Amino acid sequence: MQMIKVRIRLDRLDDLAELNAAATRMPFDIDLVSGWYVADAKSMVGLFGLDLSSPIRVDIYTDRHSAEPFLRYLRPMMVER
Numbered sequence: 001m002q003m004i005k006v007r008i009r010l011d012r013l014d015d016l017a018e019l020n021a022a023a024t025r026m027p028f029d030i031d032l033v034s035g036w037y038v039a040d041a042k043s044m045v046g047l048f049g050l051d052l053s054s055p056i057r058v059d060i061y062t063d064r065h066s067a068e069p070f071l072r073y074l075r076p077m078m079v080e081r
Contacts (some may be wrong), residue, residue: 004060016047028062055061
């Protein structure tokens with residue numbers, strides 16, 4: 001299984017709900033990683049444990065072609081490593 005990793009910054013709690021809605025429409029797994037905490041992007045409850053004060057890593061479990069619609073959604077939030 002392939003995995004794509006990107007880093008994003010979420011500035012508002014509303015960003016979590018929007019990210020959750022976008023992730024839920026995808027047919028592959030997506031995790032958000034903040035420090036040691038890992039949350040399923042499709043679980044709104046799990047997302048509330050994320051530390052939004054620093055960038056969050058997004059792990060997308062699919063190939064780049066399949067992930068492209070979700071990556072387009074994430075581009076405005078992406079940060080450099």
